[in-house]
């Protein structure tokens with residue numbers, strides 16, 4: 287049991303998350319898989335119920351009361367996202383389905399116009415497949431090159447490798463994770479943005495994990511693109527965000543064609559709406575967007591300073607508790623790391639660990655975490671991974687440690 | 699805690715396998731892989747003898763070992779029947795005497811996400827038999 291004072295009133299927060307009071311296999315539910323997708327507070331659930339019961343119609347289309355209400359609520363979330371990221375303007379926020387779609391959008395539109403065959407895109411060894419595969423597809427379709435920046439054994443970006451990759455001046459985009467979903471490493475994004483810009487490249491940051499734990503200021507970072515998914519930030523699935531600087535969005539052709547993204551349409555020719563609507567073809571995820579708005583209100587009311595302090599506290603507690611378990615190895619040892627902890631155990635495969643923990647009510651993820659090349663780099667085929675959210679208690683990490691001791695005994 | 703799945707026979711089979719390792723000569727090799735988790739298994743068919751090479755979790759390794767033990771010396775016809783019975787076992791959890799030690803994996807039925815770990819070696823074995831058949835292979839029944 288941890289006796290230190292927590293930066294957050296986690297018990298009060300937990301009461302906002304109805305699912306956390308469930309029992310799993312007759313045991314209290316210990317949810318350590320928020321990094322894959324977070325649970326939802328009742329504020330989010332209620333906001334989505336409210337829009338469906340009291341304020342629903344299609345957006346931007348009807349000249350009637352309900353449509354105006356729904357459109358306002360929907361567009362209001364764009365302001366909330368712009369504030370969350372400290373974007374220069376609300377028009378820099380494009381709604382997508384998830385981080386994956388946001389990156390694909392950039393690869394497909396900006397990638398095929400701003401990049402020329404022979405230009406290079408650089409990613410790191412610790413990217414999620416979402417920030418690797420779209421660049422491979424661009425390479426194969428458009429003739430760009432894909433370069434990989436190495437990481438060090440501690441799981442940090444290898445600066446020498448970065449410089450090498452940029453040395454010939456061909457790299458025009460640095461696409462990097464802001465926080466690794468396997469190693470928990472935060473990347474030094476401000477320094478990296480400066481580096482990319484000095485070398486004539488743009489920078490895209492995959493904020494899927496980082497956005498959950500830290501205040502993100504895209505202007506302070508000087509990010510050209512920033513992406514994340516709503517569902518990891520305590521919001522619903524089906525809604526994601528692409529931030530891009532206004533002048534970049536202006537220069538980008540549409541992603542998909544259809545309703546809402548046009549200025550005018552005739553059989554001969556259509557002209558495109560201005561950003562962000564140019565990139566939001568078809569009826570959007572109205573209800574989910576409003577749910578995301580509620581999630582943003584929720585985390586901002588708690589405050590990122592508190593959230594970050596809580597994450598730091600849990601991470602330190604986990605690192606010290608888990609490293610005491612015989613035969614357990616934590617992957618990565620970055621200086622700046624957060625609430626994502628991957629580990630392997632001697633003689634116990636990650637899947638066996640996850641199954642045995644599950645029987646104790648403890649949910650962790652096991653597998654390659656959509657980062658197969660990184661698994662190869664780390665010399666493992668899969669890992670078990672515990673990830674933390676703002677509702678995670680130090681006692682749950684203690685429960686994990688106890689569970690892992692049982693696993694160890696079974697396989698000893 | 700329900701740890702029925704990890705009973706001693708399962709742990710023992712995965713830890714101290716008697717049928718593991720690639721033989722120097724064999725008639726056919728069958729493979730099966732779970733792309734989702736990276737588990738892989740090869741089965742080597744050599745007439746009466748079966749061997750396996752499993753890379754993955756305890757359940758996979760135990761299932762491969764118990765399978766080789768149970769299927770060694772059987773005709774391909776008998777193996778097909780055994781394979782169907784095993785499939786039924788891991789889906790329903792209902793044990794049958796003919797399955798002998800394979801019954802140790804019955805409780806996998808309570809772990810739907812792990813079903814594939816148990817059935818993967820059997821797909822590899824079917825693959826091996828099919829290959830052996832197509833090269834005019836061994837024992838058939």
Ligand SMILES: Cc1ncc(COP(=O)(O)O)c(C=O)c1O
Nearest residue numbers: 384385386414416467492494515
């Ligand atoms: C670092 C990182 N990038 C991208 C993604 C993809 O997110 P989504 O599946 O919501 O598009 C994830 C989540 O799995 C992630 O952790």
